[in-house]
Amino acid sequence: MRKVAIVGVGMIPFGRYESESLVEMLAMPALRAMDDAGIGDRAVDALYVGNMAAGMFNHQSAVASALADYLALLPAAADTIENGPASGGSAIKNGLLAVASGYYDLVLVVGGEKMRDVIGPRATDTVATMTHPTAEYIYGVTLPSLAGMFTRLYMEKYGVTERHLAQVAIKNHNNGLLNPYAHIHASITQEGILDSPHSVVNSPIVSDPLRLYDCCPVSDGAAALLLCPAEMVAEFKKPKVVIAGFGQATDTQTVQEREDPTDLKAVRLAAQQAFAMAKQTPRDVDLAELHDAFTILEIAESEHAGFFKKGEGARALEEGRTRIGGDLPINPSGGLKARGHALGGTGVAQVAELVWHLRGEAGQRQVKGAEVGFSLNFGGFGNNVTAFVLRREA
Amino acid sequence: MKELVAYRCKKCGLIMYPKHGRCLRCKAREFEPFEAEGDARLITYTDNQTLPWGIDDRQRFLGIVEFANGVKAMGWLKVATPKLGMKLKPHWEPVRVMGGEDVYGLVLRQGK
CATH class of the missing domain: 2.40.50 (OB fold (Dihydrolipoamide Acetyltransferase, E2P))
Structure with a gap:
């Protein structure tokens, strides 16, 4: 297999896009990634678009074909990749394998979702269609409610508290203030979201024990990457950042069938695969972008990915180790909590963030001297997870 | 309750709900339906x-x-x-x- 590099990165601020169509919105970061690499009019061999539910949100299917046409990439190969909220990670995987195999040289990966074309309860319902149709969906289960059930067990087993959850939210909102692409630019305090009598209004229960500020926003947003073989990097104008490792694993569709519902087996396996391929360990990682769709997930994923022992993620958070400036900054972008969560866009946005840090281009939120980054994109409620290790090379 | 039907793998005995095409543990394809009780x-x-x-x-x-x-x-x-x-x-x-x-x-x- 050939080593694969990322030579172009593009993103648009997450939030709400009212005047652009889905394809116009996806095209913006794609063009930025092409310009970032400086490919000019050079042909792109293939396009992979990570998108979960344009059919339901935007009444549009075959999104990759439409984007290839809009961007005049024709006759490039084009595929839409759907893997729930990990669609972005899976789209990168497809691009990675296509280049690594030697079949294509220049591959554009775009991830995005335009969720705010529908009202909140519709978006909640669309996301809930990932659950089992007769064993889960019919009850009105939502992803926040699966996370609520998981959180209750995790608190019971590992002593995680509401205060720890609030600390994740506060940290990631502070990071989001430094990120011009973040959906939410708002500082929050523990008093405002947890301790004061007003907290029940400021941060009402969504699905207990999770409150509003434990949950990511519903975002429009998109990001893009341009991939090529590592030996071609010199043809472009950017430092060499390679996808050193990749992993993907699945788990039972329903949470109830897991022997231990607090064990995120797919996270553990995907991370192990990615580290093994990269020939690196969690100790080598300078920053991580984890899938904090719910605050509990940042803590649980940091343990399952191997950064901290089980039950010690919350302590690492308390000690400030996961802040920018700590020994393992987690979600310097603001994470899904503040940068936003645009389903198919998230996995690509996570990797774009890593590339900026590894190049030294992350502005105020830059993790100094970053050489190795890790990202984790969590599909379903942990039933299909992708992980990447990125490395800057000379 | 007769409405909630689960499945027991005929080979290894694993209980599954909802239904699967193969046993999650031993990959066998034959199951005995039974009621949650x-x-x-x-x-x-x-x-x-x-x-x-x-x-x-x-x-x-x-x-x-x-x-x-x-x-x-x-x-x-x-x-x-x-x-x-x-x-x-x-x-x-x-x-x-x-x-x-x-x-x-x-x-x-x-x-x-």
Whole structure:
């Protein structure tokens, strides 16, 4: 297999896009990634678009074909990749394998979702269609409610508290203030979201024990990457950042069938695969972008990915180790909590963030001297997870 | 309860709900259907206060339970104050309207 590099990165601020169509919105970061690499009019061999539910949100299917046409990439190969909220990670995987195999040289990966074309309860319902149709969906289960059930067990087993959850939210909102692409630019305090009598209004229960500020926003947003073989990097104008490792694993569709519902087996396996391929360990990682769709997930994923022992993620958070400036900054972008969560866009946005840090281009939120980054994109409620290790090379 | 049918692998005995095409443990393809029986013990729950489109309730307690014969399932808890480990009685009742028709599922209550 050939080593694969990322030579172009593009993103648009997450939030709400009212005047652009889905394809116009996806095209913006794609063009930025092409310009970032400086490919000019050079042909792109293939396009992979990570998108979960344009059919339901935007009444549009075959999104990759439409984007290839809009961007005049024709006759490039084009595929839409759907893997729930990990669609972005899976789209990168497809691009990675296509280049690594030697079949294509220049591959554009775009991830995005335009969720705010529908009202909140519709978006909640669309996301809930990932659950089992007769064993889960019919009850009105939502992803926040699966996370609520998981959180209750995790608190019971590992002593995680509401205060720890609030600390994740506060940290990631502070990071989001430094990120011009973040959906939410708002500082929050523990008093405002947890301790004061007003907290029940400021941060009402969504699905207990999770409150509003434990949950990511519903975002429009998109990001893009341009991939090529590592030996071609010199043809472009950017430092060499390679996808050193990749992993993907699945788990039972329903949470109830897991022997231990607090064990995120797919996270553990995907991370192990990615580290093994990269020939690196969690100790080598300078920053991580984890899938904090719910605050509990940042803590649980940091343990399952191997950064901290089980039950010690919350302590690492308390000690400030996961802040920018700590020994393992987690979600310097603001994470899904503040940068936003645009389903198919998230996995690509996570990797774009890593590339900026590894190049030294992350502005105020830059993790100094970053050489190795890790990202984790969590599909379903942990039933299909992708992980990447990125490395800057000379 | 006869409405909640689980599956026992004929080769290794693993209990599965919902149905699978192959056993999650030994990959065998033959299963014995059987009914969830006995009281259900509450493993975890949540108070869902942001229900999706298509459900008009203000809130619902949802939980995962384990029946006395080992079947695990999600259900709607119609109890005032859920507690981890509490014993609940299963019922099969409408839980959602879809396409204009009632969809039945597992409802759990205290007492009979």
